[in-house]
Every structure is written in structure tokens, then in C-alpha cells.
Amino acid sequence: MKIFSAAQVREADAYTIEHLPITSLQLMEKAAIQCTQWLETRYSQGYSFHIFCGAGNNGGDGLAITRLLRQLGYEATAYLLQYTDQFSTDNRANQAALHSQETAAIITLQPGDKFPALPEHAILVDAIFGTGMSRPLLGFLAETVQQLNALKDRYTIVSIDLPSGMLADESTKDLLSVQAHHTLSFEVYKLAFLLPENASRTGEVHILPIGLHKDYITQTPTRYELADTALIQSIYKPRQPFSHKGTYGHVLLIAGSYGKLGAAVLSAQACLHAGVGLLTVYVPEAGYNIIQLAAPAAMCLVDDNPQQSVQFHEAVTADGAGKYKTIAIGPGLGTSGDTARAFKKLLQRYRSPMVIDADALNILAAEKQLLDLVPPHSLLTPHPKEFERLFGPSANDVERLEKLAAAARERQLYILLKGRYTAIAGPDGAVYFNATGNAGMATGGSGDVLTGILAGILAQGYAPKDAMVLGAWLHGLAGDLGAAASSQEALLASDMVQYIGKAYQEIAGYATLQHPSKNL
Ligand SMILES: NC(=O)C1=CN([C@@H]2O[C@H](COP(=O)(O)OP(=O)(O)OC[C@H]3O[C@@H](n4cnc5c(N)ncnc54)[C@H](OP(=O)(O)O)[C@@H]3O)[C@@H](O)[C@H]2O)[C@@H](O)CC1
Numbered sequence: 001m002k003i004f005s006a007a008q009v010r011e012a013d014a015y016t017i018e019h020l021p022i023t024s025l026q027l028m029e030k031a032a033i034q035c036t037q038w039l040e041t042r043y044s045q046g047y048s049f050h051i052f053c054g055a056g057n058n059g060g061d062g063l064a065i066t067r068l069l070r071q072l073g074y075e076a077t078a079y080l081l082q083y084t085d086q087f088s089t090d091n092r093a094n095q096a097a098l099h100s101q102e103t104a105a106i107i108t109l110q111p112g113d114k115f116p117a118l119p120e121h122a123i124l125v126d127a128i129f130g131t132g133m134s135r136p137l138l139g140f141l142a143e144t145v146q147q148l149n150a151l152k153d154r155y156t157i158v159s160i161d162l163p164s165g166m167l168a169d170e171s172t173k174d175l176l177s178v179q180a181h182h183t184l185s186f187e188v189y190k191l192a193f194l195l196p197e198n199a200s201r202t203g204e205v206h207i208l209p210i211g212l213h214k215d216y217i218t219q220t221p222t223r224y225e226l227a228d229t230a231l232i233q234s235i236y237k238p239r240q241p242f243s244h245k246g247t248y249g250h251v252l253l254i255a256g257s258y259g260k261l262g263a264a265v266l267s268a269q270a271c272l273h274a275g276v277g278l279l280t281v282y283v284p285e286a287g288y289n290i291i292q293l294a295a296p297a298a299m300c301l302v303d304d305n306p307q308q309s310v311q312f313h314e315a316v317t318a319d320g321a322g323k324y325k326t327i328a329i330g331p332g333l334g335t336s337g338d339t340a341r342a343f344k345k346l347l348q349r350y351r352s353p354m355v356i357d358a359d360a361l362n363i364l365a366a367e368k369q370l371l372d373l374v375p376p377h378s379l380l381t382p383h384p385k386e387f388e389r390l391f392g393p394s395a396n397d398v399e400r401l402e403k404l405a406a407a408a409r410e411r412q413l414y415i416l417l418k419g420r421y422t423a424i425a426g427p428d429g430a431v432y433f434n435a436t437g438n439a440g441m442a443t444g445g446s447g448d449v450l451t452g453i454l455a456g457i458l459a460q461g462y463a464p465k466d467a468m469v470l471g472a473w474l475h476g477l478a479g480d481l482g483a484a485a486s487s488q489e490a491l492l493a494s495d496m497v498q499y500i501g502k503a504y505q506e507i508a509g510y511a512t513l514q515h516p517s518k519n520l
Pocket residue numbers: 010013014024025027028029031032054055056057058059061083088128129130131132133134135136137138141160161162186210
């Protein structure tokens with residue numbers, strides 16, 4: 001699913017109005033009907049709705065919603081904020097429609113007016129600004145938003161299209177905005193909804209269809225995309241009947257140190273369940289029995305050092321050629337000087353893309369010139385802290401995304417920045433967000449599972465970007481299935497491994513979802 005900027009959303013509206021037999025006012029009515037239906041299924045007649053409206057088309061939505069709720073028998077009042085007398089045409093039309101229904105339904109709020117008294121079962125609807133938001137909220141508008149936010153522990157706040165004050169595709173981190181419990185937005189995700197810094201402002205986001213023109217949506221290129229089942233289905237390649245273990249690649253996983261061998265176990269198990277042909281795990285001596293018992297399907301190479309691996313570069317022939325299709329390095333590895341030196345030698349020998357995570361990233365961050373040795377098209381999987389250590393701090397989440405895209409482009413790397421909506425950038429500068437996963441995955445070892453999955457998928461012959469998009473989706477889906485079977489709180493990284501199989505089953509089913517005829 002493409003993520004449109006505010007300007008593109010406006011173009012999509014305009015294109016739809018131009019190419020379909022629908023007026024701008026009718027499109028607004030469709031948006032209002034969708035919102036009203038959402039509110040109606042959620043709140044019984046005992047609730048009253050208090051709808052705060054701006055002077056633009058977002059306010060127009062609010063006025064139309066007020067009228068439609070009243071038609072359904074709800075108590076609903078529109079508060080029209082008098083910060084300007086420049087109303088949009090469709091806003092005026094909806095004021096008139098509401099007036100003709102019942103005059104008392106609109107109350108104007110002037111600067112200095114007392115904030116309206118609210119009954120016990122009230123729902124506050126924020127229709128002040130949407131995608132037209134162009135500057136920080138000041139004066140009367142800022143006061144009104146502050147008053148709404150002060151009520152958020154007593155009343156549910158539902159924002160229309162965007163929490164007012166929030167910009168669709170720029171950071172609003174340091175600006176005032178409504179803090180909604182729910183945001184009802186139209187047709188497409190906005191970048192703002194995917195940023196961690198906005199989590200407490202958007203609440204739950206619900207995307208409602210309003211019938212924007214399909215041609216505009218399919219033909220317009222975007223910088224950002226949110227992965228969906230159609231994208232995953234287009235990437236996923238089912239196993240071939242005449243294949244053999246050589247078909248699916250051999251991974252060398254370099255992971256684990258004394259006290260952190262669990263990381264190696266989780267990565268190894270995940271790599272095997274992800275479908276790799278062959279797996280060799282390289283561990284310090286202390287890990288030999290552990291790996292052989294925990295992952296009997298894997299082979300094991302052992303370092304002479306009992307506690308941390310310091311000679312793993314020797315597992316690869318001096319010219320870097322050899323049997324390993326993919327190398328994954330980092331989970332639980334440790335960052336001692338000898339380990340860092342071995343990593344440098346490995347980077348000098350092995351020039352095919354590798355998966356680099358955790359302590360291997362920390363070694364790169366401590367010795368930044370090593371970044372120049374990373375084979376082009378390698379996959380780096382930092383969490384936000386590791387990303388900051390590698391590429392420097394960012395003032396806000398949008399700046400961090402720009403840094404992510406720039407680093408991937410300049411260094412010809414694939415970088416996966418972990419989070420609720422994991423962001424994936426490649427050398428072409430496009431950014432994909434992952435949609436699966438849940439807060440139960442915020443637990444030690446989840447990242448180690450992801451590393452194993454990515455290596456396992458990459459070794460099977462997927463292109464690096466496809467491996468990242470599919471791997472992140474599979475990982476999050478395994479976490480979702482694991483959490484559904486028990487709970488987010490109880491979810492362990494080892495549960496994610498156990499649910500990789502079920503997650504693949506679900507992904508294989510997307511083909512019938514996208515092409516119903518395949519059911520025949
Ligand atoms: N057919 C369609 O197009 C559909 C549109 N739809 C709905 O329309 C919404 C977009 O509507 P919109 O473009 O009118 O913008 P909106 O967010 O209402 O505000 C713009 C006004 O506010 C002003 N302004 C901005 N910031 C300000 C500030 N800080 N303080 C004070 N003023 C400020 C700004 O002034 P200006 O920047 O021009 O000076 C302008 O006058 C969209 O989110 C969706 O809800 C749906 O119905 C679907 C169909």
C-alpha cells in the first residue's frame with residue numbers, strides 16, 4: 001500500500017473529482033458517511049457527539065458527520081471555531097445543510113468563549129484540521145486543542161483524517177496537536193501514522209475507503225510504501241518439487257559468546273525454520289554441545305577460544321569463495337578486540353552480501369571505517385539505538401528515515417530499522433514499512449530470530465530487498481500468531497521460532513486471497 005504525501009492526497013482528490021462522476025462535495029459526503037458508520041457501530045445511542053470543526057474541508061467533514069449522526073437519532077453538536085471567516089466552499093455548503101436540518105446543531109466558538117460543558121457519555125470529534133494543516137497552532141486554536149487534550153482521560157477523542165495540528169509527512173514532534181484515541185483516515189496511510197513519535201497522538205488508526213480513483217493510486221510513484229498481503233504474495237516463492245538442499249543455500253551463522261549462546265540458538269533455529277538448505281553455526285568452544293543439542297539439523301564449527309569467537313574469518317577461504325551462500329554475523333557475538341579484528345579480516349575476505357546484526361553492528365559503530373569494507377548489498381538490521389551509533393543522532397523520526405534512505409543509497413546497502421513499523425531501505429532510496437508484529441515482540445531475543453530468518457531467506461535465492469520485506473513480515477506474523485495463541489506479555493522469542501511454520505502457511509494462502517479464481 002502506497003503512502004501518499006499531503007500534496008499527493010490533494011492531487012488524488014482532485015484527480016478523482018476530475019475523472020469520476022463525483023463532485024468534491026459528494027466525496028466529502030462519502031468520507032462523512034464512512035466516519036458516521038464507524039462511530040455508529042462503536043457507540044450506542046446513549047452517547048452524545050461533540051464535533052469541533054475548522055473552517056476548511058476537515059471542518060466540512062465534521063459538519064457533515066454532525067448532520068448524519070443527527071439523522072440517525074444521535075445527539076450531535078458541531079462547534080464551529082471562529083478563528084477566521086474564510087470558510088471553504090464545501091464547508092459553507094455543509095453549514096447550510098446542517099442549518100436547514102436544525103439550527104441549534106451548530107454552535108460557534110469565539111476566542112474568549114467558555115469551553116462547552118460536556119455530559120457524562122460524550123465523544124469528542126476533532127475535525128479542526130486535516131491534510132491542509134500548514135503552520136503551528138497558535139492562540140485560540142492552540143487553547144482549544146489544549147482543552148481537548150486535557151479531557152482525554154475522561155472522554156474518547158476521535159480525530160478525522162489526522163489529529164489536528166499533526167502534519168501528514170513532516171515531524172510534529174515539538175508541535176502541539178490533538179491527542180486522539182482513534183484516528184479515522186481516508187483511503188491511504190499517512191507517513192505520520194507510522195512514526196513512533198506520534199504513537200500517543202494518533203491512537204488507533206482506522207483507514208476508511210472513500211473511492212479515490214484507482215488510476216491515480218496505481219500510477220503515482222511514492223517514496224514510502226507499507227507492505228501488504230499483495231506485496232508479500234508477489235515476493236513469496238513456493239518450494240519447487242524437484243529441488244534439493246543445495247537449492248536453498250548454505251548459511252554460515254557466526255553468533256554467540258559465553259553467556260549469550262541463547263542468541264546463537266534462536267538465530268540458528270529461526271534460520272532452519274525459515275527454510276535454509278544447510279546451516280553451519282560458528283560458536284566458541286563453550287557453545288558446541290549447546291548448538292548440537294538445540295539445533296541438531298545444523299552443523300557446528302568451533303573456535304579454539306572457549307568463550308568468544310576470534311578466528312571465524314578462517315572458516316572462509318582466503319579468496320572469499322567457498323560453500324557459503326550467505327554469512328550472518330552478530331547475535332550475542334561480543335565485541336572484544338580479537339573478535340573485532342576477526343570481523344575485519346572476514347570483511348576483507350568475503351565480498352558477497354552478508355546479514356550484519358547486533359554486536360557486529362556495534363563493532364562497525366566503534367570503528368566506522370570498517371563500514372567501507374562491508375560488501376555492497378549487505379543487509380544491516382539495527383534497532384534505533386544501533387542505528388544512531390552507526391549513522392549519528394536524528395532530531396526526529398522523519399529525519400531518521402531520511403538518514404536511513406541516504407545511508408542505504410550512499411553505501412549501497414539494505415538497512416532494516418527495527419520498530420513497530422520496521423522501515424526497510426535499499427540502494428534505490430525507496431522505503432518499505434512492515435505492518436506485522438506486536439508489542440509482545442519487545443522482548444530479548446526477537447532480533448536474533450529476525451537475523452536467522454533473513455539469512456535463511458536470503459540463502460534461498462531471494463533478492464536482498466525481497467528477503468528483507470518478506471523476512472520482516474514473516475517475523476512479525478510469527479509474533480502475531482504466537483501472541484494470539486497465548487498473550488503479548490507471555491510471548492518469547494522461542495515462540496516466534498515455533499510459529500514461523502504457521503506464518504508461512506498463512507503467506508502461502510495469500511495467493512488464493514489475491515486471485516480467488518485459483519480456488520477453482
Ligand atoms: N474533496 C476533498 O478534497 C476531500 C477532503 N477531505 C477532507 O478535507 C481535508 C483537507 O481539507 P483542506 O485542504 O481544506 O484543509 P484543512 O485541513 O481543513 O485546513 C485548511 C485550512 O486551514 C488553514 N490552516 C492550516 N493550518 C492552520 C493553522 N495552524 N492555523 C490556522 N489556519 C490554518 C488553511 O489556511 P492556509 O494554509 O490556506 O492559509 C486552510 O484555510 C482532509 O484532511 C479531509 O478531512 C475529505 O472530505 C475527502 C474529500
